[in-house]
Amino acid sequence: MTTPSYPPKPLPGDRIAVISPSSGLPGLFPRPHELGLERLRKEYGLEPVEYPATRKMGSTPQERADDIHAAFADPDIKAVVASIGGDDQITVLPLLDRELIAANPKPFFGMSDNTNLLAFLRNAGIVGYHGVSVMCELGRPGAMHPQTAESLRAALFTSGEYELKPAERWNDVNRDWADPATFDAEPETRPGTGWTWVNADRVVEGRSWGGCLEILGWLLMADREVSHDLTEYDGGVLLLETSEDMPSATEVFTTMRSMGERGLLQRFSALLMGRAKTWSFERPNSPQEAARYAAEQREAVLRAMRAYAPDTLIVLDVDFGHTDPQLVIPYGGVVRVDGLARRITVTY
Numbered sequence: 001m002t003t004p005s006y007p008p009k010p011l012p013g014d015r016i017a018v019i020s021p022s023s024g025l026p027g028l029f030p031r032p033h034e035l036g037l038e039r040l041r042k043e044y045g046l047e048p049v050e051y052p053a054t055r056k057m058g059s060t061p062q063e064r065a066d067d068i069h070a071a072f073a074d075p076d077i078k079a080v081v082a083s084i085g086g087d088d089q090i091t092v093l094p095l096l097d098r099e100l101i102a103a104n105p106k107p108f109f110g111m112s113d114n115t116n117l118l119a120f121l122r123n124a125g126i127v128g129y130h131g132v133s134v135m136c137e138l139g140r141p142g143a144m145h146p147q148t149a150e151s152l153r154a155a156l157f158t159s160g161e162y163e164l165k166p167a168e169r170w171n172d173v174n175r176d177w178a179d180p181a182t183f184d185a186e187p188e189t190r191p192g193t194g195w196t197w198v199n200a201d202r203v204v205e206g207r208s209w210g211g212c213l214e215i216l217g218w219l220l221m222a223d224r225e226v227s228h229d230l231t232e233y234d235g236g237v238l239l240l241e242t243s244e245d246m247p248s249a250t251e252v253f254t255t256m257r258s259m260g261e262r263g264l265l266q267r268f269s270a271l272l273m274g275r276a277k278t279w280s281f282e283r284p285n286s287p288q289e290a291a292r293y294a295a296e297q298r299e300a301v302l303r304a305m306r307a308y309a310p311d312t313l314i315v316l317d318v319d320f321g322h323t324d325p326q327l328v329i330p331y332g333g334v335v336r337v338d339g340l341a342r343r344i345t346v347t348y
Contacts, residue, residue, distance in 0.1 A: 004125050008106075016049065017048075017070075018037065018083055022082070024053060024057040025057070037134065048134075109155070111131050129329070130328065131152070166193075167275075168192050200315075203336070204313050206269055209332065240272070270337040273316045274322070
């Protein structure tokens with residue numbers, strides 16, 4: 001396995017591809033998408049370029065694969081960002097030309113269902129970036145969360161170390177994109193609760209792997225983009241987070257148990273667990289219900305780790321998942337977890 005390397009970074013004024021490798025939701029909800037494009041232009045100085053399937057609901061896996069190939073093959077495109085996630089990007093993976101993409105490495109930004117492409121890129125020798133989509137983080141009503149905006153700027157344009165910080169204020173309650181009033185003000189946020197450290201008596205530095213837990217479960221079932229040589233993950237940093245589908249604590253435990261039975265959990269020297277999203281339109285939890293859901297998920301994670309990797313350094317409630325803010329983490333890149341100093345530093 002080739003050690004992933006960091007692709008060249010864009011510069012202000014460069015063209016950046018905006019693609020929809022999963023869902024074409026920009027076609028249904030143009031307002032947050034166009035707001036995100038505007039911020040790419042005005043706040044980051046980049047020129048977004050859309051592709052045929054970017055705003056197309058119901059696009060075929062081949063159409064989405066074609067967009068990915070076009071974005072990576074074009075020498076004038078200096079980075080690639082997903083419009084949003086979805087639930088069927090796994091069907092695109094078999095159609096991708098690994099040699100073409102590996103020969104044209106570019107920074108890719110995405111998360112959730114884009115775990116598929118991030119894992120693919122890591123296996124192609126390219127460091128990707130777990131975090132930020134056009135519609136959600138760039139298209140956030142009112143303004144981007146300042147911690148998201150700062151993290152994205154550093155990941156886009158710099159190559160050095162960057163210290164992640166716990167959210168000062170955070171949110172996981174969404175508003176309706178179909179309601180114009182949604183975009184009149186920023187989302188309401190609440191005070192941050194910090195991170196929880198377990199076995200924090202050492203320093204771990206390694207390359208990251210993981211992503212959205214539900215997507216990883218699908219990849220494992222389909223036997224795609226997960227190395228059969230588990231030594232590939234030795235000493236690495238495992239990233240896990242859950243989506244707005246809000247899997248039960250039982251589902252979280254059983255997926256992680258299967259990872260343990262496969263021998264995966266034991267390979268990593270540290271685990272960063274994203275803050276759980278505790279509210280959705282389908283399950284609008286009260287604050288009490290939300291707190292209970294999050295606590296049950298934390299215990300499920302710790303239960304699995306106690307069973308399979310009891311000595312692993314763990315940090316819970318890190319702000320890189322489906323909650324707001326969303327810190328960008330290099331996928332396949334270097335992550336340093338300093339339990340003694342209670343600091344997480346990534347290399348962009």
